Amino acid sequence: MENFQHPRVTADTDPELVDYMFDLHGYMILDQAIAKQDLDEMNQWVDDHWSYVKNPRPKTDRAEVDPWIGHVETHSYSEDDGVNFQNIVEGGPVFERLIDYPAWLPLVKRYVNEVNGLSIHENLLNVRGPGGFLWIHSGGHAPLFYFTFRQANTGEWMVGQINILMALGDIGPGDGATSIVPGSHRATLAHPRLVREGQGIIAAVDEREAAGTAYGAKEVYLKAGDALFFADCVTHGSAERTNPGYRRAVIYRYSPRTLRTRFNYQLSPELEQRLTPQRLEILQPIEPRSPDRIKPFTR
Numbered sequence: 252m253e254n255f256q257h258p259r260v261t262a263d264t265d266p267e268l269v270d271y272m273f274d275l276h277g278y279m280i281l282d283q284a285i286a287k288q289d290l291d292e293m294n295q296w297v298d299d300h301w302s303y304v305k306n307p308r309p310k311t312d313r314a315e316v317d318p319w320i321g322h323v324e325t326h327s328y329s330e331d332d333g334v335n336f337q338n339i340v341e342g343g344p345v346f347e348r349l350i351d352y353p354a355w356l357p358l359v360k361r362y363v364n365e366v367n368g369l370s371i372h373e374n375l376l377n378v379r380g381p382g383g384f385l386w387i388h389s390g391g392h393a394p395l396f397y398f399t400f401r402q403a404n405t406g407e408w409m410v411g412q413i414n415i416l417m418a419l420g421d422i423g424p425g426d427g428a429t430s431i432v433p434g435s436h437r438a439t440l441a442h443p444r445l446v447r448e449g450q451g452i453i454a455a456v457d458e459r460e461a462a463g464t465a466y467g468a469k470e471v472y473l474k475a476g477d478a479l480f481f482a483d484c485v486t487h488g489s490a491e492r493t494n495p496g497y498r499r500a501v502i503y504r505y506s507p508r509t510l511r512t513r514f515n516y517q518l519s520p521e522l523e524q525r526l527t528p529q530r531l532e533i534l535q536p537i538e539p540r541s542p543d544r545i546k547p548f549t550r
Contacts, residue, residue, distance in 0.1 A: 257471055260480075273362065274402050277436035278471075278481030284354035285417055285476045292345040294419050297378060297499055304334050304378045304497065322519045326375075331386075331459065333379030338516040339501065340374050340534065347522070349374075349503060350530040355415050355480060359505045362410040362482075368508025370536045372397065372412060379427055379498045384461035384491040387430075387468070388454035390445060391438040391484055395453070397506055398484035400436045412483035412506045418473035419499035427492030428470040429479055430463040435486035442466070442486050462488020508536035 258272035258279040272279050297304070303325050318325045322341035325334060340346045350371065363369055391400065399411035422428050432442060441451025444458070444465050463470055470490050471479055481487065483504065492498055504513075518526075518535060526534065 255469055257469070269358070273480075273482075276433045277400070277485040278431055278433070278479065280471065280473065281354055281478040281480050283474070283476045284352075284478040287476065289345050289348065290419060290476050292343070293376070293417075293501060294499065296342055296345070297376070297419070300336070303336070304380075322516070322522070324514075324516075329386075329456065329459075331382070331384055333377055333383045333498075336376040336378075337514060338374065339376045340371075341516075341519055341522055342376070346374075346376075346501075347526065347530060349417070349501065350533050351527075355478060358480065359413050359415075362408045362413055363505060363507055364408050364410075367409065368536050369533050370506055370508045370510060370512070371533055372504040372506040372510055373513040374501075374503045376499070376501045379489075379492055381492050381495060383427055383498070384463070385489040386455045386458065386460060387442065387444050387462035387465045387486060387488040388456075389435075389484055390432075390442055390451070390486040391436050392441040392445075392451045393453045393484070395484075397510055398436075400482050400484050410482050412504055412510075414479075414481050414483050415503045415505070416479040416481070417501040417503075418475055418477050418479075419501065420475045422471075422473045422498055422500075424470070424472070425492065425494040426472075426496075427494075427498045428463070428472055428490050430461075430465070430468040430470050430488055430490050431481065432465070432467045432486040433469060435467075436482045436484040438486070445486070461491040463490025505533075 258276050259282055260269055260279050261282045300320060323339055324337045326337045327333065327335055336342065340350065360369060397412035399409055401409040416429055435442065442465065444455050445452050462468055473479060523531065
């Protein structure tokens, strides 16, 4: 078996080593980042909405099934990636707590850089069954704003997007693990699977092949409660799930405050009222301005 050790961070890891690992690899595992109570609460939410996993809305006539659970939208990127519960922050208190979760928020702030502010570009819960996978995508070659990865000699960071993938159950061999090409955030050439007619592309959505089979890709195995912390510009995707059962994961994607949210979900009035000031600032970093909602400039 190949002897490859993924960078892993615990509460005792030297901060300078954490910086070095992230700069070198573009990702790291936050060991047992999620409290058991929060893990149990998220898994209970999935159990309570299991009918959406077993009977997802049809791909051909989406009007046949209501895709909304309150302000959470069921969604998929393709036929292979399972069911996504998008805008999961509207799913209940535990998902609100994840917004500024202490296990990763200080690191996110450090690497995105507080001078840029902070926002959540996308938040979802994914459930993926046998045969499911995600194709390879991203890489340092792609000219996207949120693929920025810069660490100046002054110690200042500027990372355009950081993903936190939270394992709600163990993810091991055959479970459809996230697959990453270590160090690819600094690549200037596209991964060979991301080349079409001599030009690099962002995602290999046309070939329907799991990222886990790509050259250099390493499957990242997680225990329930671990969180995979990675720059979105790292070339990644997932292996195919060949085991019975379903992979459960929550993904929050953090970016500078000026990056528009992916699907532009609006906060429900109920959620907006409940959020703490810090959580509200992350979800709504630029305050709405209109004649009926004028507030003094605060930042």
